[in-house]
Each structure stands twice: as structure tokens, then as C-alpha cells.
Amino acid sequence: MASIYDYSIPTPDGKEVSLRDFAGKVMIIVNTATGCGFTPQYKELEEIYEADHDKGIEIIDIPCNQFMGQTPGTDDEIHEFCTLHYNTRFPQYKKSDVNGENALPLYAYLKSCQGFKGFGKGIKAAAMSAMLAATDKNYKTNPDIKWNFTKFVVDREGNVVARFEPTADMGELRKCAEALL
Numbered sequence: 001m002a003s004i005y006d007y008s009i010p011t012p013d014g015k016e017v018s019l020r021d022f023a024g025k026v027m028i029i030v031n032t033a034t035g036c037g038f039t040p041q042y043k044e045l046e047e048i049y050e051a052d053h054d055k056g057i058e059i060i061d062i063p064c065n066q067f068m069g070q071t072p073g074t075d076d077e078i079h080e081f082c083t084l085h086y087n088t089r090f091p092q093y094k095k096s097d098v099n100g101e102n103a104l105p106l107y108a109y110l111k112s113c114q115g116f117k118g119f120g121k122g123i124k125a126a127a128m129s130a131m132l133a134a135t136d137k138n139y140k141t142n143p144d145i146k147w148n149f150t151k152f153v154v155d156r157e158g159n160v161v162a163r164f165e166p167t168a169d170m171g172e173l174r175k176c177a178e179a180l181l
Contacts, residue, residue, distance in 0.1 A: 004158040007106040009062060010094040012075035017093070019106070022058050024156050026180045028173070029060040029110065031098045033070035033148035034081045037124075041149050042086035044170040048177065049090045055181050056156065059090035064098050067148050071095060098145040107145065110152045114163035115143035125167045155180045 005023055008016040019027070028048070033039060049059045063078045065071040071078060075095055082088040098107045118140070119125035132139040132146055139146060149166035153176050161180070164173045 002109055004106075004109065004154055004160060007104075007109060009060065009104065009106060010096065012079070012092070012094050014094075019060075019158075022060075023158065024056070026052075026057045026156055026177050027060050027154040028057065028151055028177055029062065029106075029154065030149060030151045031062050031064040031107075031145060032092070033064065033067065034073060034078055035070040036067070036148040038147070038149040038166045041166070041170060042082060042088060044174070046086055046088050046090070048174050049088075052178060052181065053090075057177055057181065061088075061090055061092045062098070062104070063092055063095040064145075064148065065095060066097055066099060066145075070148060098150075110160055110163075111143035111145070113160035114152060116140070116146060116165070117163070119146075119165050119167045122167065125165075128165075128167055153177050153180070 005018070005020040008018045010016055028045070030045065032042070045059055048057060063071045073081065075092065078095065079092050082092060097103045119128045128147060147166050151164040151173055152160055153162040153173070155161050162176050
């Protein structure tokens with residue numbers, strides 16, 4: 001059976017980083033976008049990183065342009081945007097697909113470990129459900145990533161323990177990750 005540590009992610013300069021490099025750490029793996037209504041989540045991700053990186057939390061930021069073209073820039077432009085607007089110190093990896101035939105193999109694994117369980121409650125959750133219902137009648141039953149800023153939490157042993165949709169409370173994400181330290 002596969003392990004999270006069997007996967008790697010590409011860097012903007014064409015190298016591959018093995019997730020084995022993060023063994024013993026808590027990982028938050030997130031597909032991001034620079035022009036999305038959820039883009040301000042970069043601020044909370046950076047706050048988690050600043051508070052908990054030295055304790056063992058890693059943010060694995062994988063920009064993705066699959067959702068209404070909301071990450072149109074180059075890898076360098078994405079990095080510049082993140083550092084300029086959100087003072088991010090965690091690295092952005094190469095812009096990559098998370099669904100479909102060109103998706104990073106890592107994402108097939110993540111989705112097999114933690115499928116879609118819904119958007120929760122609230123205005124943003126209702127809006128996401130309505131938008132997806134109009135474009136994919138089966139969105140509730142497939143594990144695909146639905147939108148930007150879907151987050152997976154991986155414990156220190158490499159188990160994918162949680163999936164947070166972009167509509168989830170960032171405080172809940174933080175509590176989940178910190179509980180694993």
C-alpha cells in the first residue's frame with residue numbers, strides 16, 4: 001500500500017521534493033490561487049506557519065489554475081504575489097493540476113484517503129454547493145478537489161487525517177494541525 005512518503009512535488013525550478021523530507025512533521029497540503037475569494041486564507045496559513053513551523057508544521061503550497069483560471073501567473077509571479085501581499089515565508093511549489101489526467105499523483109492519493117464530505121454550513125458553503133450543482137451534478141459523490149484552498153492535514157506518521165474544504169473555518173484547521181504536534 002502506498003504512503004504519503006512515496007510521493008514528490010515539483011519545485012518551480014524543475015526539481016522534485018520528496019514528501020519523505022517531511023517525515024516526522026505535520027503537513028498542511030493546500031492547492032492555492034492568487035485571484036480567488038478564498039485567497040485571504042494565505043494570511044491564516046502564514047500565521048499557522050509562523051506560530052508552529054519551529055514546532056513541526058509544514059505548509060505545502062501547490063498553486064493550481066484549474067478553478068476558473070484564478071492563478072494565471074507564472075511560478076515567480078505567484079511567489080512574488082504571496083510574499084508582497086501576505087508576507088508568506090513558506091515555499092510555493094510548481095503550479096500543478098489537482099484533478100484530471102495531468103493531476104499530481106499525490107492528489108490521487110490524498111483524495112483516496114480523504115474524500116469530499118461537503119462544504120458545511122453558511123453562506124459560502126451554500127454558494128459553493130449551488131455553483132458546483134450547476135456544473136457537476138455528481139460533485140457530492142466524487143472525491144475530486146472542488147475548489148481552491150482545499151487543505152489536507154497529514155500527521156507526523158504520514159497518515160492523511162483530515163480534509164478541509166475552502167469553506168471550513170481556518171481556526172478548526174489550525175486546531176486540528178496543532179493537536180498533532
